[in-house]
Amino acid sequence: MNKTEIKNIVNITKFNLKVNFKSILGWSIAIFLITFLYMILFPSMKDLATMKMEAMPKEMLQFFGLDSLNNMNNYIHYFGMMFNMIIITISVYAVSLSSKLICGEEKTKSIEFLNSLNVNRNEIYISKLITAFISLIIVLLSAVIAGLICGLAVGGETFILMDFISIVKLGGISVFIFMSISFLLSGISSKMNVSMISSIIIFGTYLIGYLGVLLEKRWLVYFSPIETLNVNGALNMTSSTYASIFVYLGIIILSILFGNYYYKRRDFNI
């Protein structure tokens, strides 16, 4: 990649961020507020949550990845439960943003303008990828900052920064897995409803993971990054957790590469 190509990628990325600024800002504020409101209530919720968890069926706890977390007096455990839900929400945003960046340009025909500039498809694809990556980092950070502020304010002794970072680091990977799958599908064809298919994949894999836990079939759980990389995974890292992270990173890289490969070789759907 030469200097001009890098310059072009930077220019298109900046422009895309500007075009999508309102959506990124809106999602960041919404995610910040949701996380903040739930986490700030931790002191008053912890007893209630423990009581409710005791009353909840085991299957329900498994569904939320809380079966091994019987202590909801612990801020980290409480955050882990919340963060799982937030990751699902951000994943839905990730697939919708990715498909908007690639397929949306073709639907609105603005790709005719972008493509007529002195750029190639590789530069367009990479800049869209970086735009999605930066946007998702911002949205994830808004949840992390809210969790951090509340942890420092109300977490007390149960707020352990290293555990908090582990949960965030591991959980965040799921968002980028679904983003890359959405880029792969958008790269292959923009005729399909990528956003919807990717959302089905998010909830489908989550359900498979849940079934895996319920039926005690561990191999099924690995189909669900959200289930594998949840708070339990983050706080009890085993060799299989490391192996699954390795596989998930492979999925991210391959999806992006294949998405780019097809994007450069297909007709724009205009």
Add this chain to the structure above:
Amino acid sequence: MIKVKNLTKNYGKLKAVDNTSFNVNKNEIIGFVGKNGAGKTTTIRTILNMLFPTKGEIKVDNLDSITESKKIKEILSYVSSDNDYYYNIKVIDLFKFCIKFSKTKLNKAKELSKYFELDINKKISELSSGNRKKVSIIQALLKENKIIIFDEPTNGLDPLMQKKFFDLILEEKKKGITIFLSSHNLNEVEKYCDRVIFIRSGKIVDIIDIKKDNKINNYIISYKTKSNKIEKYEYSDDLNKLLKKLSLLDIKDLEIRKKTIEEEFIYYYRSDKDE
């Protein structure tokens, strides 16, 4: 400047462009005329590498349209028939973005905006379709072009702006630029183009040199006799002979005029039996 050789583009079973070949010469204004769905936009989008040809090849300034598309874009600009942009940004920001990919200064965008009476501080969503067309035209003129492809450039422009547009295009031609003009407006094609390509059902049916071709230089003779009989026919021979012939008739009303591109267009499209 543009060489299209045996171009075929299929959408599934539909042949949008069917084994089409034509050349666009350097520094000419060439019209590209056909009904809706005739294959004009598909041909243009294939030249611009937005679509891949099913068969055939396209060269622009001897550069391959697929493998060297980026080099082509250094010398080629395009004005789409649709004026679709990012609605939530200002016109000035769009122009600032465009000049990052060329050596042009923002002043040129400002001058062109002034020429076309366009408010660059407005958001694109606030512009009418005519003003959005102006944005499209201006962004295309911001590059150091050798070729500009216009797809329905005057759609939405008022007559004054249409004239301003063509004055500017003629200036660009003087600088040596080649213009490829796809249009439904046959009057403007006849007035400004050097040659016209007729496309029907994805096939080139004719290429006419407006200034030289006999088909366009033929006369249309129509007259009414005193017995109210109306005759109309095409005539291509010596005018003196025609006048002698007409003098023998008992004529009440007479019209002799050159054939128009519109009549040529209707000739090709009056029957859809081949479609």
